[in-house]
Structures are given as structure tokens and as C-alpha cells.
Amino acid sequence: MIRKYLTTVVGTLAGAWLLQPPPILGQEASEGTPDPAIAPAELERVGATIRSVNIVTDDVFDPANPKEDKWLHHFANRVHVSTHADVIQNALLFEAGDVFAQRVVDESERALRTFNFLSEAAIEPRDYDAASNTVEVDVRVRDSWTLSADMKFHHSGGESEWGAGLEERNLFGLGKEVKFSHRSSIDRDENFFSYIDPNLAGSRARLGAVYADATDGYRHELSVERPFYAIDTRWSVGGALHDEERIDKMYDLGEEVDRFHHTLRASTLQGGWSRGSIEGRAQRWLLGVTTEEDSFEPTLATPEAPQTMLLPANRKLVYPWLGWQRIEDDYREMSELNDMGRTEDISLGLNLFFSVGFAKESFGSDRDAMLFKASAQSGWELGAGRMLLLDAGGSTRSEDDGLHNSQMSVGARYYQRNFDRNLLSVSLNALVGSNLDAEQQVLLGGDTGLRGYPVRYQAGEQRVLLTVEERFFTDFYPWRLVRVGYAVFADAGQVRGQDPRATPSLGTLYDVGIGLRLSSPRASGHSIVHVDLAFPLNGDPSIDKVQLIVETKGSF
Secondary structure (H helix, E strand, C coil): CHHHHHHHHHHHHHCCCCCCCCCCHHHHHCCCCCCHHHCHHHHHHHCCEEEEEEEEEECCCCCCCHHHCCHHHHHHHHHCCCCCHHHHHHHCCCCCCCECCHHHHHHHHHHHHCCCCEEEEEEEEEEEECCCCEEEEEEEEEECECEEECCEEEEECCEEEEEEEEEEEEECCCCEEEEEEEEECCCCEEEEEEEEECCHHHCCCEEEEEEEEECCEEEEEEEEEECCCCCCCCEEEEEEEEEEEEEEEEEECCEEEEEEEEEEEEEEEEEEEECCCECCEEEEEEEEEEEEEEEEEECCCECCECCCCCCCCCEEEEEEEEEEEEEECCEEEECCCCCCCCCEEEECCCEEEEEEEEECHHHCCCCCEEEEEEEEEEEEECCCCEEEEEEEEEEEEEECCEEEEEEEEEEEEEEEEECCCEEEEEEEEEEEEECCCCCCCEEECHHHCCCCCCCCCEEECEEEEEEEEEEEECCCCHHHCCEEEEEEEEEEEEEECCCCCCCCCCCCEEEEEEEEEEECCCECCCCEEEEEEEEECCCCCCCCCCEEEEEEECCC
């Protein structure tokens, strides 16, 4: 009832603009439509059984396409190690002997598209045999180029960050990811190593490990989990360890104003249970035990760094927790939305999460507290070519003297197809904090979406940011390697509330700008290079009149 009411209200407010619906990349890649005799709905009606599963892995480039029949493309195909068929098989949610179900096929496609080492994935039934009531299922994927120099450069608000290394997202064709790199950021220089195995020993278990040695400390992470890998999964179990030392820096007007040494140690063990998918929805009960320990020490003042001004209090929380999750299987396949040249799976379902933890001194905590977390996401199609996505989340810690470190975020994203292939994107995001822990800052600047201003420019307790962007998707695809797009945009943002280290809010800040977007659909990952020129309209006269932002992001 509530969702139906919200849908009506949103539809009324949005108006009735009629636009061309976005293309679906999976349909573009298929060769004609399936024979009506084996249409998925008919296969489900007759209860057809899967006779066999045929897996085909295509090369990175297609030699049958004249635009990809060049020496460079042939060389890339020859030296590339193809993904092993069992890696694809392990990700599928069906096998030979199962009753055909289109929902399971669609979810398997989405699972394959989450792999960085695949650029395309399509699953179709064929060759239905009425006598045996069986059908074959073809699984066709295209590999992406996975070995790359991990080169990163981010310049925003007069500050530069860079990284150089080597990354392989499909080691020996086994779907494993390994990365070595050196990173230089505003906060630290770091030597970094990570390893990810999404199907440990051919199972549904996932392994992740990080080892980083930095100029201000270190970071070690290890996680092993058998997750809810599908909406119909009945159980999950996992654990994680985190050990880190670093220097936390606090900012005002783009300049460092405070710093302190921060040691973090955390561990969690959790499990979950579900009855599986019921009418396209699943409810999951989660249970876990978590330890979080944060220790702070002052740092010595140097000519380059200030003396510690406000030192956070140490904190240790040991708590069992109980959680509940609702997942809805409601997705749309789209393209040219937040990426270029790839199929995007957009969730429109109502997804909810809530958890409560109980920290007690008798468990080893340094205080008694209750910890609450919650989140919600949903989406609506508002007619042809229009879509609205909403999300919200929050957390707080209740102690004897009231609520601590309370944070609540809300976000809305509106998309509208216009001028044939272009896209209007409007996003509104707000973060509200109250009685924040001293190491927490609510920041606004070039690194948080206000592109015309220095990084970490304003600090407060609340933040709101509005971005309006017109996205242009072109057919320019040089050497079938890089897709090119561009955008014009306007940002408006403001902080409220007083950070004890920062100057008062400067009010609402505005900027406008233009940007270039570069993406490679045939390379692993979902990275888009942004090159933006942003012009502040009402900032402090001392800041640059033109801000250059070069960064790699996960979306347009």
C-alpha cells in the first residue's frame, strides 16, 4: 500500500514527458528472436528440463567484425588467456537436469556481468525437444582485456594523487584478481597488494586479502565468506579481520588543520538464514558478533603539520547483533546510463536492511551501548525513458547519556532520455550528522562532488549537494578501444552545523563546467576516466577561477 502510494505521488510530480526508451544491450547482441516454439514462457509452462548447458567464451575482440579485424586486435586475442569454462559454470545458478526457469537464467546473466573479467554475457535456450520435453541452454560470454598497468591520476582542487602498478583481474583464466601498486594520495604514500578469489576452490566461498605498507602506518585485511549469492540462497556464513594504523587528517578550506594517530582493529563473524525466494522476494535473518577497537594518540608538530588540537576518545565495542534484510528481484537491463557500451542491471526493487547490536562491558566493551543501522533502496520507471532511484541509510550509537555519532543519508537520482541518445541526470544527496565522534568530518569540496572548489573545502555536521548533468553518448569508438562521451554540468552544495575545527559555513556554493568521459568496454572493470573543467561561481576570491579535475570513477 505504501509503495503504491509513493509510486502515484512520484509519477504525478514527475510529469508526463514522453521519451524514447533506452536500448537493451543484450538484445542488440542477439541474432534475431528465439523461435516461438522455445520461447521462455512456453518452456516454463510445459516444465521443460535443461538437457545440456553449452558454454562459449568469445575472444576480447571479434574477428568477424571488420572494425576489429586488425593486427592489434588479433595480437590481443592471441596473448589473452581465455576464461576457463568451469569458472563460468560455477557462477551459474542452474545445471543440466534442472527445470528451466527464466528468472534463474536472468539472475545468472546478472551474476556473470558482475565479473570484471567479462565484458558481455547472454544466456538463451535452443533446440527444444518435445518428445523428451528438454531444451539446451547456450551461455555465451565475451572476455575482456584483464592484464593492465594500474595507472591512476586524480587532480582536484589543486591537489594531485597518483598510482602506478600492475593488475590482473583474471589470473590464468581462473577468475582470480591480483594487484600490486604504489599510491600517492593527499593523506599518505602506500605500497599495496590485494588478492580476490570469487569462487574459492570452485565453491561459492569468496576470499579477499589486502596488505598495504604506508608512510603513516599499515593496513591488513582478510575476509572469507560464503554469501547469499542468489535471491534463493538459503544460508550464508563468513568472517573478516581488519588491522590498520594511520594518521587521520582534519581539513578546513582545503587546508589541514588537525591530525592524530589512529589505530583500528576490527573483527566480525556472521551468518544468515532465509526461506529463499517467495514470489520474487526474499527475507533473510542475520546474526553476528563484532569487535571494534579505535585508539588515538597525538602526533608531534612539525613545520609541515599542525599539532594535535582535538584528540578523539578511545573506543572499544564488543557486541552481538541481529539483522534483517529484504531483497526484491526486480531489475531492468539498460545501457548508456552510468556507463558506455555495457549492459547495466538497474535494481528497482524495494530492498531493506536493519540491524541492532548490544555492546556490554561484560562482553569486553568499554561501555554499554546499542548500535543501530538501517538502509532502504527502491526505484520507479516513470514512463518511457524516465526513471527515479531513491536510497536512504542511517546509523547511531545509543549510550547512557544519549545518541552518539548519528548519521543519516538520503539520495535521489532522476534520469530522463532526451534529444535521441542524450541523458539528463539530476541527483540530490544529503548527509545529516549529530554528536559525531571527533574523528568524523562531514566535508564538501572537489573530492565530494562540488567540482569547482578545492578538496575538503568546507566542514560541518550536515551536507547537501545537487548536481544537474546533461550526458552525451557518442559513436566515436577509435580502434574499438575507447568509447568517448562528454557532459555539461552544474553543482550546488552547502554544509551546515559547526565543526569545532572549521570556519563557519560560507553558504550555498555553485559551479558549472564541462567534462570529457573515456571508457573501454573491452577492458576489465567498470572504470570511466573523467576530465572536467569546473568554474566556481561564488567561492572565496583566493581559490582558482578554473578547477581541473582528472579522476577515474565507476560511473559516468
